[in-house]
Amino acid sequence: MTLRSAIKWLLVVALALPVVQAVLVWVGALLDSMGDAPGAAVIGHVGTACQVVWSISLVGLVIVLALVAMNEQTPEDE
Numbered sequence: 001m002t003l004r005s006a007i008k009w010l011l012v013v014a015l016a017l018p019v020v021q022a023v024l025v026w027v028g029a030l031l032d033s034m035g036d037a038p039g040a041a042v043i044g045h046v047g048t049a050c051q052v053v054w055s056i057s058l059v060g061l062v063i064v065l066a067l068v069a070m071n072e073q074t075p076e077d078e
Helices: 003-033 037-071
Strands: none
Touching: 003 037
């Protein structure tokens, strides 16, 4: 996997997971209001896992962008 493809993948994950988390919060509240507390708890745990993956992807995105910036050479550096 090249750095550019890693950036694309991490960017998609960083932008898509907040939308998924919003939907999970909505579904969890819907299940809770329908009286399905165990289902709402499962959705809550899935939402927590999404938050962890989102945080890791943001850190990875910053690290990969730093690697790309360090690997770029300008004519003055040569």
